[in-house]
Amino acid sequence: MDCARIENLLDGYLDRELDRDVVTTVERHLKVCGDCSRSFAERSSIATAIRKDATYHPAPAALEKRIRAQIAQTTTHAAEKPRERHFKFSEWGRWFQLGGAFATTVLATTLVTLQLTRVPADETIANELLSGHSRSIVTGHQIDVVSSDQHTVKPWLSSKLDFSPAVTDLTASGFPLRGGRLDYVNNRPVAVLVYGHRQHLIDLFIWPEDAAADKGVSRTFSKRGVNVLHWTAAGMTYWAVSDINNADLEVFAERYASAR
Secondary structure (H helix, E strand, O other), X not given: OOHHHHHHHHHHHHOOOOOHHHHXXXXXXXXXXXXXXXXXXXXXXXXXXHHHHOXXXXXXXHHHHHHHHHHHHHHHHHHHOOOOOOOOHHHHHHHHHHHHHHHHHHXXXXXXXXXXXXXXXXXHHHHHHHHXXXXXXXXXXXXXXXXXOHHHHHHHHHOOOOOOOOOOOEHHHOEOEEEEEEEEEOOEEEEEEEEEEOOEEEEEEEEEOOOOOOOOOOEEEEEOOEEEEEEEEOOEEEEEEEOOXXXXXXXXXXXXXXXX
């Protein structure tokens, strides 16, 4: 399927309106096409920001009534006197009032839009990860390479990425390795290690960290019952995403970090 067709499907894919076969086709294309993946990431970030921060500002009911009344009045006068109409100063004043109210509404909308561009970078990435985690569950596409053998998962991911993620089995700590998959986050392809914990799954997103990023910083985010834990180490950034509680997620992060 070509990029133009995929571009037309991205909104439906983002809103989960496509059938399973089309979803599979779109996901396969996104994994190999950087342009389409970037387009989807931008749409996903905007949609997430709008759902989180945007406030709907309806026009006041009084404004609608005044506009309709003015239109009706103008129409009636035009029918009664089919000649050039000269507005009185008071009538121009009413139109200026209406224009001022409209300008105020536009200004408020513009301010909301500007606020959306000020979402912290970490929070924007966290929202992307939450969307990717939820999408993998909804579509049933949680693992590309199913294996508990780190020597199978690591080569598979390394062959498809420009870096080699650290893969380790944490079965002894209660977090068995289930496999791995590819995803696209923060405008780049990333590795996702999938671990189990009781009846739950943990997605560990990994990619090389920004040179300007803080070292060893740990941050947590929570949304709709899903927790995110972020840390950086040895030139890599790690984001663990799961519906397990924060305490267990922190234990997982500690076990993974100490096993590397």
